[in-house]
Amino acid sequence: MKLLITEGSKEVTQILKGELNQFDVTLYKDVSNDSISQFDCAIIQALSEKCKTPQDLNLKLQEVYNNLSAFVEAGIKKIIMISSLSILQNYKKGYTVTERWKSTPSTNIDLLTIHLSEIIFKEFGRTFPLQKILLRSGFPFIKSNEQLESFSSRISHKAFIKSVEQIIKTEFNERYEIIHVQEKVADQQFLTNKYNQIESLGGIQEQAFYEPRLNRRLEK
Amino acid sequence: MKVLILGSNGMLGPWVSEALKDHHEIIETDLKEISSNSNFKKVDISNTDEVIEAAVGVDAIINLSVLRTDRVLAFNVNSKGNLNMMLAAEKHKVSRIINTGPHFQSAGPSYENFDFEINPDIPPQPGVNLYAITKALGQEICRVFTEKNPYMYLQTLLFYNFYNDSLTLGGRRNVGKPPQNKGTDLTPFSVRWEDAASAIKKALEIDLNKLPTRTETYFVFADLPHNKFSNKKAKEQLGWEPKFDLKELWDRS
Numbered sequence: 001m002k003l004l005i006t007e008g009s010k011e012v013t014q015i016l017k018g019e020l021n022q023f024d025v026t027l028y029k030d031v032s033n034d035s036i037s038q039f040d041c042a043i044i045q046a047l048s049e050k051c052k053t054p055q056d057l058n059l060k061l062q063e064v065y066n067n068l069s070a071f072v073e074a075g076i077k078k079i080i081m082i083s084s085l086s087i088l089q090n091y092k093k094g095y096t097v098t099e100r101w102k103s104t105p106s107t108n109i110d111l112l113t114i115h116l117s118e119i120i121f122k123e124f125g126r127t128f129p130l131q132k133i134l135l136r137s138g139f140p141f142i143k144s145n146e147q148l149e150s151f152s153s154r155i156s157h158k159a160f161i162k163s164v165e166q167i168i169k170t171e172f173n174e175r176y177e178i179i180h181v182q183e184k185v186a187d188q189q190f191l192t193n194k195y196n197q198i199e200s201l202g203g204i205q206e207q208a209f210y211e212p213r214l215n216r217r218l219e220k
Numbered sequence: 221m222k223v224l225i226l227g228s229n230g231m232l233g234p235w236v237s238e239a240l241k242d243h244h245e246i247i248e249t250d251l252k253e254i255s256s257n258s259n260f261k262k263v264d265i266s267n268t269d270e271v272i273e274a275a276v277g278v279d280a281i282i283n284l285s286v287l288r289t290d291r292v293l294a295f296n297v298n299s300k301g302n303l304n305m306m307l308a309a310e311k312h313k314v315s316r317i318i319n320t321g322p323h324f325q326s327a328g329p330s331y332e333n334f335d336f337e338i339n340p341d342i343p344p345q346p347g348v349n350l351y352a353i354t355k356a357l358g359q360e361i362c363r364v365f366t367e368k369n370p371y372m373y374l375q376t377l378l379f380y381n382f383y384n385d386s387l388t389l390g391g392r393r394n395v396g397k398p399p400q401n402k403g404t405d406l407t408p409f410s411v412r413w414e415d416a417a418s419a420i421k422k423a424l425e426i427d428l429n430k431l432p433t434r435t436e437t438y439f440v441f442a443d444l445p446h447n448k449f450s451n452k453k454a455k456e457q458l459g460w461e462p463k464f465d466l467k468e469l470w471d472r473s
Contacts, residue, residue, distance in 0.1 A: 054268050054307065058300040061357060062292065069348075107310075107368050115364070116299075116357050120348075123356075126330060127348050 001040045001168065004028060004076070006067050008045025011141055012082055016043060019161045023168065031067055037074040041168055044068065046083040046117035051110045064117045068124045078131040080167055081121045085136045085153050085180060085190050087114050098191050099136075099178040125176040132175065133167050138182025138190065153190055155182045166198055173203035221316075223247065223424065224278040226265050226305060227285025227297075229254045231382065231391040232320070235417035236284060240424065249274055250285075265301035266293075275308035280316035280424055288351040295354050302358030306365035315371045318423050319362050323378040323409050323439060323449065325355035332448075339450045340378065340437040366435050375423045376437040377454075379416055380409035383466060403472040408446035409439070412464040416440055422458040431457065442466045 003023040007013050017027050028034070036042075044067050048060050071079050088097050090104035105115035118134060125132040138155030163181040181195050182188070194201070221244045228237055228248035234256050240246050241258060249263035263270045265285045275281060283305050287297035302319065309317055327338045328347035346356035359376060366374040383389055383406075387399035391413075400406070419440045438454035442462045454460045 054300050054303045057303060058266075058295055061299055062295045065295075065348075065350075065353070066291070105364050107306075107365050112361065112364060116360060119357060119360060120353065123328075123346060123348050123353055126345060 002026070002038055003168065004031070004036055004039040004042040004071075006031060006042070006044050006063075008049070008082070009047035010049045012045055012047055015141065015157050015160060016082075016164065019157065020164065022165065031070045035074070036070060036076065039074070039076050041078040041080065042067075042071045042076045043080045043082060043164070044071075044121075046081055046114045046121070048110070048113060051113045053109065057109050057113045057116070060113050061116055061120065064120050068120065072124065072128050072130070076130070078133075078168075079121075079124075080133045080135055080164070081118070082164075083118055083134055083136045084114055084139050085182060086139045087111055087118070088136070088190065089153070091189070093189060095189065096191050097180075097189055099180055099194055122176070129175060131172050132177075133172065134176075134178045135163065135167060136178065136180050136190075137163070152185050152188065153182050154185075159183055163195060166195075170198055170202050172201050174201070177201060221245070221279040221424065222277060224275050224281045225249060226263065226271070226274075226281065226283045226301070228260075229257070230284055230286060232379070232413065232416060233284045234392070235413045236282065236420050239414075239417040239421045243421075244424070247274065247278065265304060266296035268304045268307060271301075271304040272308040272311055275305075275312050275314060278312070278314055280318065281305055281309055281314055282318040282320075282420060282424065284320055286321070286351075286355070291350060294350050298351070298354035299357040299361065302361045306362055309372060310365060310369055313371060315373055316424070316428065317362065317366070317372060317374045318420060319359065319374065319376045320420070321355040321359065321376065321378055322351065323380050324349065324352045325359060326378060326437065327449070328352055336447050337450055338439075338448065340439045340453055363435055370434075372434060373428045373431060374435045375426075375431070376435075377416075377419055377423060377440050378437065379411060379440050381407045381411070382413050382416060383410060383464075383469075384413060387466070387468060400469060402468045404469065406444075406466060406469045408444050408448035409441045410444065410466055410469075411441045411462065412466070415442065415462040415464055418463075419454060419458065419460045422460045426458055444470065 001023050003025045005027050007029050087103040138153045142154050179195050223244045223246045229250035248257045249261045253260045263274045287293045325346050326344045328345045330345045346352035362374050366372040384395050388394040388397050439451050
């Protein structure tokens with residue numbers, strides 16, 4: 001499977017590029033000048049390496065819009081956006097937050113950019129009949145499970161890559177899915193039940209849509 | 221009230237300035253000065269420092285800036301411009317923010333193609349049209365900043381087609397040109413320029429304590445019989461009444 005990855009957070013880019021070994025991965029900084037129609041799946045990031053100023057936010061939003069437009073025009077059938085559970089972190093610690101919960105963006109430029117990037121992705125999801133999966137990963141990323149125990153929403157490189165691989169391989173029944181992933185911890189705030197049952201989300205896309213039985217009607 | 225108008229020299233700006241100038245101290249800002257400006261300051265809304273500097277000491281900010289087609293400029297003006305406005309409002313503790321945009325930044329194709337009696341409190345679904353989505357992102361920025369700052373009140377007025385006094389679509393440059401053919405219908409989101417400006421004046425002058433929430437959105441258009449959209453909220457909350465019904469365009473009797 002040919003996989004296109006666009007740059008964003010340096011850390012996430014390195015993890016994806018270095019560890020998605022079972023796929024034919026190509027990393028792009030800018031997709032606008034190349035033919036990309038040969039790719040089966042594209043991964044885009046809501047995360048950025050640096051997003052501190054209004055202009056950083058502006059450029060990131062343009063990048064997301066332009067890349068998504070290019071993917072759609074190239075006919076890529078599956079697009080995954082890597083985002084972060086950090087945009088749900090303003091809920092009280094005792095709440096159990098799932099994919100159904102509304103994000104809680106702040107005026108922090110970094111988090112606001114992630115939130116707005118997700119909105120652009122959602123609108124592309126609403127508009128075009130492709131598979132779109134918004135993967136919100138835990139934070140921060142850690143190299144092994146033993147590190148940074150104090151971060152209750154952490155995710156290891158290994159768990160993150162496993163979830164991305166799983167999402168690439170799954171043929172989703174719905175055209176738009178939001179999936180949360182993080183390490184299993186005690187009193188976990190961000191639940192990952194949906195990811196844990198990812199097999200149940202698979203199917204043939206057309207099955208999700210009503211189709212009139214024209215032939216049967218004509219037979220009568 | 222001392223009022224900063226961003227994008228005052230676009231198509232709607234001169235009508236708004238005309239409606240406000242005898243009642244408020246207005247600062248008109250845009251990239252280029254025009255002959256009708258009374259207190260003009262050159263401000264590029266995509267320049268954070270210029271917007272922050274222009275907002276010193278103002279009581280309210282009205283954003284009329286818009287850029288529709290160029291990809292870079294649309295993001296610069298419609299999205300980053302709103303961020304700059306809210307950073308300026310936050311820096312100078314400006315409580316009254318009036319933002320404007322097209323109705324489809326909220327009621328995009330997924331609503332408009334299927335539904336009726338669409339009201340301004342629907343969850344925004346702008347789709348991917350450049351103009352709509354960049355304005356919707358700007359609106360979301362305004363909402364997030366308003367939620368964070370308890371002294372801020374955000375009123376958003378949404379418009380679409382504007383008619384002049386010769387019932388021609390478009391701005392002053394079309395005044396005197398032949399009107400649209402009468403009895404041929406019009407888009408169900410149409411308004412006269414004067415009515416649009418008077419809605420903004422109402423939003424500027426309303427007692428903020430009378431607003432049900434600190435973030436309110438209004439659809440502003442003439443009383444049209446289509447029932448596609450609803451302008452009821454603007455009438456009930458702002459006390460706005462359109463003076464022009466554009467009846468000649470949709471009524472043959």
